[in-house]
Amino acid sequence: MPDSLEQPLEQLPRYVQDILEQPPALRGLLTAGLGSAATTFLSQGLAGFDRIVITGMGASLYASYPSYLRLARAGLPVWLVETGELLHDVPELVTGRSLLWVASQSGESAEVQALLEQCVNPRPTVLGIVNNTDSALAQAADVVIELHAGEERAVSTRTYVNTLAASALAVRLALGEPESTDLFAAVGAVQRYLDDWRAHADAIGDAISTPDALVILARGASLAAAGTGALIIKEAAKYHAEALSTSQFRHGPLEMVAVGVTVVLLEGDRHTAPLGQRLADDIRRYGGRVVWLGQTVPDPDALSLAACRGAARHIAEILPLQLLSVVLAERAGIEPGVFRHLEKVTRVL
Amino acid sequence: MPDSLEQPLEQLPRYVQDILEQPPALRGLLTAGLGSAATTFLSQGLAGFDRIVITGMGASLYASYPSYLRLARAGLPVWLVETGELLHDVPELVTGRSLLWVASQSGESAEVQALLEQCVNPRPTVLGIVNNTDSALAQAADVVIELHAGEERAVSTRTYVNTLAASALAVRLALGEPESTDLFAAVGAVQRYLDDWRAHADAIGDAISTPDALVILARGASLAAAGTGALIIKEAAKYHAEALSTSQFRHGPLEMVAVGVTVVLLEGDRHTAPLGQRLADDIRRYGGRVVWLGQTVPDPDALSLAACRGAARHIAEILPLQLLSVVLAERAGIEPGVFRHLEKVTRVL
Numbered sequence: 001m002p003d004s005l006e007q008p009l010e011q012l013p014r015y016v017q018d019i020l021e022q023p024p025a026l027r028g029l030l031t032a033g034l035g036s037a038a039t040t041f042l043s044q045g046l047a048g049f050d051r052i053v054i055t056g057m058g059a060s061l062y063a064s065y066p067s068y069l070r071l072a073r074a075g076l077p078v079w080l081v082e083t084g085e086l087l088h089d090v091p092e093l094v095t096g097r098s099l100l101w102v103a104s105q106s107g108e109s110a111e112v113q114a115l116l117e118q119c120v121n122p123r124p125t126v127l128g129i130v131n132n133t134d135s136a137l138a139q140a141a142d143v144v145i146e147l148h149a150g151e152e153r154a155v156s157t158r159t160y161v162n163t164l165a166a167s168a169l170a171v172r173l174a175l176g177e178p179e180s181t182d183l184f185a186a187v188g189a190v191q192r193y194l195d196d197w198r199a200h201a202d203a204i205g206d207a208i209s210t211p212d213a214l215v216i217l218a219r220g221a222s223l224a225a226a227g228t229g230a231l232i233i234k235e236a237a238k239y240h241a242e243a244l245s246t247s248q249f250r251h252g253p254l255e256m257v258a259v260g261v262t263v264v265l266l267e268g269d270r271h272t273a274p275l276g277q278r279l280a281d282d283i284r285r286y287g288g289r290v291v292w293l294g295q296t297v298p299d300p301d302a303l304s305l306a307a308c309r310g311a312a313r314h315i316a317e318i319l320p321l322q323l324l325s326v327v328l329a330e331r332a333g334i335e336p337g338v339f340r341h342l343e344k345v346t347r348v349l
Numbered sequence: 350m351p352d353s354l355e356q357p358l359e360q361l362p363r364y365v366q367d368i369l370e371q372p373p374a375l376r377g378l379l380t381a382g383l384g385s386a387a388t389t390f391l392s393q394g395l396a397g398f399d400r401i402v403i404t405g406m407g408a409s410l411y412a413s414y415p416s417y418l419r420l421a422r423a424g425l426p427v428w429l430v431e432t433g434e435l436l437h438d439v440p441e442l443v444t445g446r447s448l449l450w451v452a453s454q455s456g457e458s459a460e461v462q463a464l465l466e467q468c469v470n471p472r473p474t475v476l477g478i479v480n481n482t483d484s485a486l487a488q489a490a491d492v493v494i495e496l497h498a499g500e501e502r503a504v505s506t507r508t509y510v511n512t513l514a515a516s517a518l519a520v521r522l523a524l525g526e527p528e529s530t531d532l533f534a535a536v537g538a539v540q541r542y543l544d545d546w547r548a549h550a551d552a553i554g555d556a557i558s559t560p561d562a563l564v565i566l567a568r569g570a571s572l573a574a575a576g577t578g579a580l581i582i583k584e585a586a587k588y589h590a591e592a593l594s595t596s597q598f599r600h601g602p603l604e605m606v607a608v609g610v611t612v613v614l615l616e617g618d619r620h621t622a623p624l625g626q627r628l629a630d631d632i633r634r635y636g637g638r639v640v641w642l643g644q645t646v647p648d649p650d651a652l653s654l655a656a657c658r659g660a661a662r663h664i665a666e667i668l669p670l671q672l673l674s675v676v677l678a679e680r681a682g683i684e685p686g687v688f689r690h691l692e693k694v695t696r697v698l
Binding site for chain 1: 400406407408410418421422423424426428431432433434437438439441442444458460504561562564568569570580581583584587588589591594595596597599600601602603604605606607610618620621624627631635688689690691695697698
């Protein structure tokens, strides 16, 4: 495999190109901002709504988790519900005085379209976070935040990162928080990390070996990367990886650990990192392998993340998992990130 | 393997005994009822609370999902949050005017204990659904519902079924719904199903073969069985199975389907069963194997459930997955349901 510094971008698989184009896509969003309508709307705060129901499918759902936590921590009545469940099983969660906060990069997913058709009477206020501004979601929404992520081929990369960033900006506006440079600083940090993408890919590929079972664990806002990581490994490499919360893993799944089981453990917030360390020790004691993704805890099997802080840390967390999906596809002898069964937009319920 | 009708109960693995003792344990709960204090409390309804936050870990969390959906469908402001996340990442969800609804059969899980210590100021009203009435949860709760499930050895079986049933009864009382005989009728239906446990175990064991990847899919309230099924397969058979929502599976994970991938698909509610059928067809078309658990849809790979209706359907759904965990343990040459790493009560955060 030629070194990434020597191989022209256009000769790389398009999925790898998508991954490498994340820093300029993020810069594009940050330069454009959320737009004047969304900025005006969010600056008024969200206290006028009886409920804030955040919804999405796949990577869009996972990307919304940090924002859900921040709004809930601020005391707001906020839910995060998969659109399929919201549509089929609990539409009553959304009232006429609710804010329905929909993240969907295509804006055309089957569940999102059906939900918008269903939410007519009572009609909530709809905030759409969307890449395609011609989509059903963009048309139906009262307020639109555009992702400015460019066109993606299949697996969500730039749109995922920009959904994380756009929703973090939206939450800050809604909560009246001071501006931060964390996301702007992330453009450079992510670029520097991806300049060495081949070395980072090989490092995580070597670290996980070829496990019988691959599990990705996280807590809190880092669950966004765990969920998305497991998803894109299935999509891009056709390889089975499961995401679980670190707490839940101790409540039973730890029993499956033996030689052949690899756990990727995201360090996450400082206040829970020691609990993760204790679990990592237990996993190793039971014969399993641990790959620790973080940089403040001195773990023997740690791989460093891009040097991001604040909300941008969750961008840093997805990068090694993206690169892992590339390595696993290469090992399977397939081009990473090319769909064999699906189309880019899931139009079937 | 001797026929179950000929082998004395006490010669079976204790985990299998736990499974077979579910009908009398359920009868015990239904005979005892929820107790006068809980009945009085619930009969007043839950409108006096600004929030209802349902929480638990592992099987207790999954067992609460159908009740969360029913309360949400009735318009109540209800959340279902894993106790680890509630404790560490979003304690602000619980206010002084909230009902904190805690399901924990041991009542002593590390997260539950820490949460109870944390919820002091402001202090919510605490409803505890618990098997051990000497536990920290039973002591701290304002209202206690006892599970009457008897003592379990390791993997949750009787306590899971009784948590499903007790929370269904609690929801009915709180919503002022008419009494139903569905749970009483389930005692006999589950007994009849388990009288043939060996045949049912062999049938699902044959149907899944030995997959490279095993995924359990469901929607709505049937997600309780999917989540618990994947958990107990990891616990009792040390085998990797993942639970996912059927909708989410179509949004990406479907890409991993090939020869060697087996999907157990729970039929669930009538209104979404046709969507599951379409997915089953797609999975087969892509080379994967489908095991359909249900009885109203004429699927070529269907295994029938115990003949239960109403809330008891979610009891019927867990039984074949319990038996699958027994078969997978037998194939691995281990006694099913014996913990090698964990203790029954998870006392470590």
